[in-house]
Amino acid sequence: MDGDLSDMSIQVAVNGYGTIGKRVADAVTLQPDMELIGVAKTRPNHEAELAIDKGYPLYAAIEERIELFDDAGLELAGTVDELVAAADVVVDACPSGIGAENKSLYEEHDTPALYQGGEDADLVDTSFNARGNFADAIGADHVRVVSCNTTGLSRLLAPLEEEYGVEKARVTLVRRGGDPAQSGRGPINDILPNPVSLPSHHGPDVNTIFPELAIDTLGLKVPATLMHTHSVNVTLEASPDADAVADLLDEQARTFLIPESSDIDGAGALKEFSMDRGRPRGDIWENCIWRESVSMEGSDLYLFQAIHQESDVVPENVDAIRAVSGAADSETSIERTNETMAIGF
Ligand code: NAD
DSSP: OOSOGGGOOEEEEEEOOSHHHHHHHHHHHTOTTEEEEEEEESSOSHHHHHHHHTTOOEEESSGGGHHHHHHTTOOOOEEHHHHHHHOSEEEEOOSTTHHHHHHHHHHHTTOOEEEOTTSOGGGSSEEEOHHHHGGGGTTOSEEEEOOHHHHHHHHHHHHHHHHTOEEEEEEEEEEESSOTTOTTOOOSSOOEESSSSSOOTHHHHHTTTSTTOOEEEEEEEESOOSOEEEEEEEEESSOOOHHHHHHHHHHSTTEEEEOGGGOOOSHHHHHHHHHHTTOGGGOOOSEEEEGGGOEEETTEEEEEEEEOTTTTTHHHHHHHHHHHHTOOOHHHHHHHHHHHHTOOO
């Protein structure tokens, strides 16, 4: 299963070429064992132009809109139906709820599909996080890559559970109101408990990856677009010292332990750091954990981490493509994805 990955060529389609879809498409083109055979869009906007400029075959997601692409001078390679038929795996990165509507299309062509975190967990055979439960998705037909926040929590909780045991996790998620281009989202000048009642959906969502894990989550929404921030308390079944926990987290494949010396005090500085290092779109695929925040009080672990909502799920989608194709095991896939995307600061 984990032979020479470059001998394979998994034909990948991306349906929904927006915030997540365009990043996944780019990441797929970096994989020696995958080929991006096309992306589907509903409208001929600047992102459709980007796909053409990058040389990605562009398909119409809605047949009745083909004329709009013609009018905009954008050449189509066909319709989404043809794209899905030709694909070994389709990554659905449509807005929340549209993935569910698309499921029958993927079933018609017997094409395994990945969905994103905005879809319900019961739409799929399994939810997915590469560090958490890669094996559950091997050979599955319908897989949901969990949301940005759940991805960040799963990456954090997996090593803690394995190394020390987790008695109970309590997390307050301070969530960005919208992505930078989502001008219609808010709040503009407020701090909203969201939802007001407990739990927020994040705890139950983490349980789609770790069914037995005890976790309570609270959510807020704030007027920010850059990243989410998690305030984390985990009661462990052991009392390691804080340095040992920080080292364990540092060893993980998709974490960045922010050093005290870096003077990175928040999401703004993190984005600047990422852009200075030439990351595409200023993306930050790793959980960003402030090393100084990692503290132990008895068996209680405390820390802060920031999560870049637009990009942390991208390497997870790449790994999920390999999982459903049965192309690699977790370790091989994570290593290959990290290497090709140059993950790790
Ligand atoms: P987006 O709105 O940026 O992109 C969605 C794209 O799909 C748009 O280009 C839209 O035009 C297109 N589209 C709409 N209907 C379509 C259809 N029927 N067929 C094909 N394309 C269609 O959305 P996004 O932020 O990329 O979110 C996509 C999914 O990823 C959602 O489930 C979301 O919950 C999840 N997600 C988003 C983020 C984030 O922060 N943006 C993070 C993690 C997961």
